[in-house]
Amino acid sequence: MTSKGPEEEHPSVTLFRQYLRIRTVQPKPDYGTNPALSSILLNSHTDVVPVFKEHWSHDPFEAFKDSEGYIYARGAQDMKCVSIQYLEAVRRLKVEGHRFPRTIHMTFVPDEEVGGHQGMELFVQRPEFHALRAGFALDEGIANPTDAFTVFYSERSPWWVRVTSTGRPGHGSLFIEDTAAEKLHKVVSSILAFREKEWQRLQSNPHLKEGAVTSVNLTKLEGGVAYNVVPATMSASFDFRVAPDVDFKAFEEQLQSWCQAAGEGVTLEFAQKWMHPQVTPTDDSNPWWAAFSRVCKDMNLSLEPEIMPAATDSRFIRAVGVPALGFSPLNRTPVLLHDHDERLHEAVFLRGVDIYTRLLPALASVPALPSES
Numbered sequence: 001m002t003s004k005g006p007e008e009e010h011p012s013v014t015l016f017r018q019y020l021r022i023r024t025v026q027p028k029p030d031y032g033t034n035p036a037l038s039s040i041l042l043n044s045h046t047d048v049v050p051v052f053k054e055h056w057s058h059d060p061f062e063a064f065k066d067s068e069g070y071i072y073a074r075g076a077q078d079m080k081c082v083s084i085q086y087l088e089a090v091r092r093l094k095v096e097g098h099r100f101p102r103t104i105h106m107t108f109v110p111d112e113e114v115g116g117h118q119g120m121e122l123f124v125q126r127p128e129f130h131a132l133r134a135g136f137a138l139d140e141g142i143a144n145p146t147d148a149f150t151v152f153y154s155e156r157s158p159w160w161v162r163v164t165s166t167g168r169p170g171h172g173s174l175f176i177e178d179t180a181a182e183k184l185h186k187v188v189s190s191i192l193a194f195r196e197k198e199w200q201r202l203q204s205n206p207h208l209k210e211g212a213v214t215s216v217n218l219t220k221l222e223g224g225v226a227y228n229v230v231p232a233t234m235s236a237s238f239d240f241r242v243a244p245d246v247d248f249k250a251f252e253e254q255l256q257s258w259c260q261a262a263g264e265g266v267t268l269e270f271a272q273k274w275m276h277p278q279v280t281p282t283d284d285s286n287p288w289w290a291a292f293s294r295v296c297k298d299m300n301l302s303l304e305p306e307i308m309p310a311a312t313d314s315r316f317i318r319a320v321g322v323p324a325l326g327f328s329p330l331n332r333t334p335v336l337l338h339d340h341d342e343r344l345h346e347a348v349f350l351r352g353v354d355i356y357t358r359l360l361p362a363l364a365s366v367p368a369l370p371s372e373s
């Protein structure tokens with residue numbers, strides 16, 4: 001009863017037997033046909049952001065599919081789709097018996113949504129990461145509502161800044177001078193004026209995309225104990241996303257000078273300060289880009305190369321010298337990552353599997369780089 005014919009075999013048993021046939025024998029495990037070459041890393045994170053269930057049309061963890069084919073779930077775009085698309089493309093290529101010179105590794109990492117500090121940031125420093133010998137990585141991108149696909153070659157750097165202002169306390173009925181609030185107000189005004197300037201710069205230049213300018217939002221205000229007590233301390237927290245072409249030293253000095261200009265006792269501290277932005281070249285000098293863009297051209301996919309406005313695990317990968325592209329093959333899809341009713345059409349998902357099925361052979365067949373020969 002256990003040895004059924006091949007046509008009846010349980011798919012899990014078939015998968016098991018396919019895996020057994022791969023000669024991963026030490027000391028020269030057969031991971032790819034040329035293990036001297038660097039590998040391709042397909043990275044995805046497994047965590048998702050929280051939900052406000054009351055704003056969803058369907059249970060965000062049920063993966064409900066409506067009659068049109070839209071699948072509703074937290075992670076449908078960010079980025080459980082990509083994890084499964086990688087796996088399905090690799091499975092397809094294996095079933096078809098393809099072999100490539102370069103090994104393909106997949107990593108499924110935690111904690112990206114809270115900064116990756118316990119995930120990819122640590123992993124890239126580990127010997128296990130270096131043992132993968134990654135030469136190029138793919139990681140998440142963002143959906144594109146048009147026919148085109150967005151691909152990210154760099155990222156803005158997150159700087160999370162808390163400005164703390166101290167001043168004279170006292171009774172809420174008096175005109176107290178030099179209060180924490182009035183000085184904090186000055187800093188907030190300076191930073192929001194800068195925000196407006198960057199916004200105008202973005203608006204007035206159709207060639208600039210969101211990731212090319214520096215953004216900032218005031219995200220927290222803290223302080224105060226009672227209506228009639230002037231507090232001695234107040235603070236404002238800001239989420240800056242600094243564009244990769246900014247002079248970081250000069251920018252930090254600018255922040256400091258806004259604090260100083262507001263008066264005595266105004267200081268800033270960083271809760272997050274990424275200092276290592278990297279750009280993955282998007283021209284044919286980069287053989288990974290050449291392979292990636294060639295496949296897209298062959299498949300008639302139009303690409304929109306951009307700088308990622310948010311921060312992903314790609315920044316850690318690029319910072320250790322591995323070029324990376326942020327790409328989620330999701331076109332004709334409204335951008336709903338982190339939003340209510342995050343959803344993805346099944347046809348778009350399946351098309352993404354087709355796209356990876358073409359991309360992976362090309363990337364895993366990039367000839368030896370000068371550094372590899």
Ligand SMILES: CSCC[C@H](NC=O)C(=O)O
Pocket residue numbers: 112113114115116158272310311312
């Ligand atoms: C800056 S650490 C937080 C990382 C987070 N990534 C995805 O949304 C982001 O806010 O960009």
Ligand SMILES: [Zn+2]
Pocket residue numbers: 045078079112140312
């Ligand atoms: Zn993500």
Ligand SMILES: [Zn+2]
Pocket residue numbers: 049078113337338
């Ligand atoms: Zn996210």
